[in-house]
Structures are given as C-alpha cells and as structure tokens.
Amino acid sequence: MKITGYRCLSSVHNWGRPVGDVNGFVASGITEFPIVLLETDVGITGVGTGSHRDLDQIFPAIEGQDPRAVSALYDRMLAQVFKSGHGGATFGGIGTFDMALWDIKAKALGEPLWRLLGARDKFVPGYASGLDIALDDDALSSFYVGMAERGYTAGKLKGGRDHEDDIRRLTLVEDALSINARKPGLMLDANESWNLKQAERFMAKIEDELDLTWIEEPLRRWDAAGHARLSRSIRAAVATGENLTGLEQYSQLFDLGGIDIVQVGSVWGITHFLRVAHAAHSRNLPVSPVGLTLNSALAAAAASVPNHLTAEVQDVNAPFGVTIDQEFIDGGIVVGDTPGVGVSIDEEAIAAQATTHAGWLAPGGPHVRSERAGLRLVGE
Structure with missing residues (x-):
C-alpha cells in the first residue's frame, strides 16, 4: 500500500451560539472546518481534520510511503520541516495528515481506532x-x-x-x-x-x-x-x-x-x-x-x-x-x-454548499490575542 496524493475540502461548523474566549469571539457562531482526504493506491482514503496549513511542504515526507507506518511517518513529517521548525501552524498540518494515516491503518485492518x-x-x-x-x-x-x-x-x-x-x-x-x-x-x-x-x-x-x-x-x-x-x-x-x-x-x-x-x-x-x-x-x-x-x-x-x-x-x-x-x-x-x-x-454536499460564513480567524476572534492582555491593573 502506498500514499498517492491528497485533497482538501472546507466545510463549516454551526455552533448555534457565539463562541470564543477572553481574547475575542465569533459572533456568528459559524467557523471553518478544514478536511484532508489522503489517498492510497488500494482505494482506501484516510480522513484528517483540523488544518490545511503547510500541507504541500509536509506531503513529500509521506508521499509514496506505506501509510501503516504511522509513527515513523510522523517523525518523517517533523524532519521534513526541520530547518524552519514544526511549531505553530505547521504542526496543525502534520496533525491532520497524522489523523488521516491512523484512519487508513485502522480501515485496512477493519478495526475502529480505539x-x-x-x-x-x-x-x-x-x-x-x-x-x-x-x-x-x-x-x-x-x-x-x-x-x-x-x-x-x-x-x-x-x-x-x-x-x-x-x-x-x-x-x-x-x-x-x-x-x-x-x-x-x-x-x-x-x-x-x-x-x-x-x-x-x-x-x-x-x-x-x-x-x-x-x-x-x-x-x-x-x-x-x-x-x-x-x-x-x-x-x-x-x-x-x-x-x-x-x-x-x-x-x-x-x-x-x-x-x-x-x-x-x-x-x-x-x-x-x-x-x-x-x-x-x-x-x-x-x-x-x-x-x-x-x-x-x-x-x-x-x-x-x-x-x-x-x-x-x-x-x-x-x-x-x-x-x-x-x-x-x-x-x-x-x-x-x-x-x-x-x-x-x-463530498457532494460540501461541494454544493453555498454558505457565506465568518471565519474563526477573523479580526477580533478568539485566536487573536487581546491588546493589553497581561497588562491590566484592574478587572474589566
């Protein structure tokens, strides 16, 4: 079995309420949901969710490899970005591929991951x-x-x-x-x-x-x-x-x-x-x-x-x-x-959706650190 390629999809999650934290919130309650589909030469497709960041940079570490060698491929992905480092957003791309690899391995064995x-x-x-x-x-x-x-x-x-x-x-x-x-x-x-x-x-x-x-x-x-x-x-x-x-x-x-x-x-x-x-x-x-x-x-x-x-x-x-x-x-x-x-x-439903939504990374959202955080004298 070998990894042959991957595809990206973007869906949305409707929380039904504003979501966020002290650093900000998404008023619409609608956030992006990145999906990665990792393909193999035997027709098994692995599903990964979480991030689309730096996938092109990471993918050469696993392309053509047997996806069942998950732990070794995880280390290959870390090594692939050794010079620039795997921290921050890049780590999300690695984690999403990692989930897809585990999905393929468990599907190949006919077992639930747990x-x-x-x-x-x-x-x-x-x-x-x-x-x-x-x-x-x-x-x-x-x-x-x-x-x-x-x-x-x-x-x-x-x-x-x-x-x-x-x-x-x-x-x-x-x-x-x-x-x-x-x-x-x-x-x-x-x-x-x-x-x-x-x-x-x-x-x-x-x-x-x-x-x-x-x-x-x-x-x-x-x-x-x-x-x-x-x-x-x-x-x-x-x-x-x-x-x-x-x-x-x-x-x-x-x-x-x-x-x-x-x-x-x-x-x-x-x-x-x-x-x-x-x-x-x-x-x-x-x-x-x-x-x-x-x-x-x-x-x-x-x-x-x-x-x-x-x-x-x-x-x-x-x-x-x-x-x-x-x-x-x-x-x-x-x-x-x-x-x-x-x-x-x-995939058909996601491709057909025509949803306009506010992004999780919109200015003022919960992943944007508040001004003066850690520098307040009194509560607000």
Whole structure:
C-alpha cells in the first residue's frame, strides 16, 4: 500500500451560539472546518481534520510511503520541516495528515481506532465547555442545563477579566450541573490573559468563594517557572498545554512542576497526543485533550491511555457534511465501531454548499490575542 496524493475540502461548523474566549469571539457562531482526504493506491482514503496549513511542504515526507507506518511517518513529517521548525501552524498540518494515516491503518485492518490502539472500553469521560465568553447569563445556563441532561457533571467557563462576573457565572454553571452531582467540577479558562501576579490575585478572589477544580492557561504557554509558582500558591490544579506544538515543549513544565493537568490540543493529531500522554504518565500526571468536538479521533486515543482524566466537549453536533460515529451521553463520549477514526465525509454536499460564513480567524476572534492582555491593573 502506498500514499498517492491528497485533497482538501472546507466545510463549516454551526455552533448555534457565539463562541470564543477572553481574547475575542465569533459572533456568528459559524467557523471553518478544514478536511484532508489522503489517498492510497488500494482505494482506501484516510480522513484528517483540523488544518490545511503547510500541507504541500509536509506531503513529500509521506508521499509514496506505506501509510501503516504511522509513527515513523510522523517523525518523517517533523524532519521534513526541520530547518524552519514544526511549531505553530505547521504542526496543525502534520496533525491532520497524522489523523488521516491512523484512519487508513485502522480501515485496512477493519478495526475502529480505539480497538487498534488497545482500548478496552469505548466510553471516554468528558466535561462540558461552552466557549461561552459572549453568552449572557440565560444562554449560559441554558447551555449547561442541556449538557447536564446528557449526564455531564463538570463544566468549564471562559473568563479572566472580572472575578465577580466569573464567580457569578461559575455559580450558574454549578447550579445547572448540580442535577448530576452534589458538587459539580468547575474549571475556569483564562486563555493566557494574565501575568503571574494577576493570576495570584484573581485566583485568591475566586477561591474565597468557590472550590475550583482547575485554572486553565493562566499564563503564557512557555512560562514554566510562572506556572510552577502559581501552582504552589493556589488550591486549584494548573492546566495547560493545548497550544504546545511538540512533545519537547512540555519539558520545562514537567521539570519545574508547572503543570498539574497535562492538556493536549486535539488539532495537533493522534501521535502527538499519545506521546504527550505517555510522557505525562511517566510523571504520574493526568492528561486531558482540548477541543475534542471537532477531532473525534482523539476520543479513541484517549480511551487507550491509562492516565486520561476527562475530555473537553464543546458541542454535540457535527460540522456540515460530516458524520461522526460517536455519542455524547452519560457525561462523556461513546466512540463507535466504524473501522477507522469513525468520520465520514459527504463530498457532494460540501461541494454544493453555498454558505457565506465568518471565519474563526477573523479580526477580533478568539485566536487573536487581546491588546493589553497581561497588562491590566484592574478587572474589566
């Protein structure tokens, strides 16, 4: 079997609500959904989702190769961009090809990915995450009530600008989820918007009122020393890692004790998740994938590692023209038995769509860092 080529498709995901964080939001609630179809000479096509970045630069590393050698091909892709580096957006292209490679391998064996990776149970524990910075209190409650009806017992709020607002809104999340748990798990995501002392002051106010499970991305992703100091000064766990593009970028966080919950961005692919999970396991740390809704393949990978804690569930609907073999029930995700990663694409429907949509990378969106982030004297 050999890889012969690839094709790119672009669909959209309609969240049905504004989505974003402290750095901005997409008011339309409609975001791009990049798809890559990796072709072989035996008619098996692998599906990868997440990014179209730098695919032409990366593809020579896997062209003509046997796609079943996934781990070796992953390292070939890293080596292909050695000089310029695999960090940042390039890593998304590598992760998307990586997902497609795993899809081909599992399809060739006639197995769902979770079984190929050695999982015993198809159930993956999860937590609700509304990407909810732009939701008013009623919409916020409504989202988490809906997730509570699916059995979720923990929720994550986007915040970080005003502790009084965040305490009020975290309490709304707690109330909505309390039908399933006496003390629901509560997490707060600041999306790298603080400096260390801001984080300590903000967290002191929060922890005066609430028992927070974790604070997510309180500081810039590379500030290992700052994360370590913060972890020692608060009760909540410090969760970070979703924006780290490569196993090597976790080294200082591990060595300095700056990470309590090891997070992995789903857009970076399956092999990256597995390697980070095993590195975390060697340090007795739990791992938690972020953004799982739009990369369901990572649920199968999460089911296979011994230290998976919980996975972020942002939405229960699939992007347009995409069918995903999974269920969001009982407070988690149940992955299906379809061979491969469980994602099928309706190319005709996607090609025929005539949807005008606002982009996830639009100015002011959540992937654009806010002005004065980490430089505010008072809350806003």
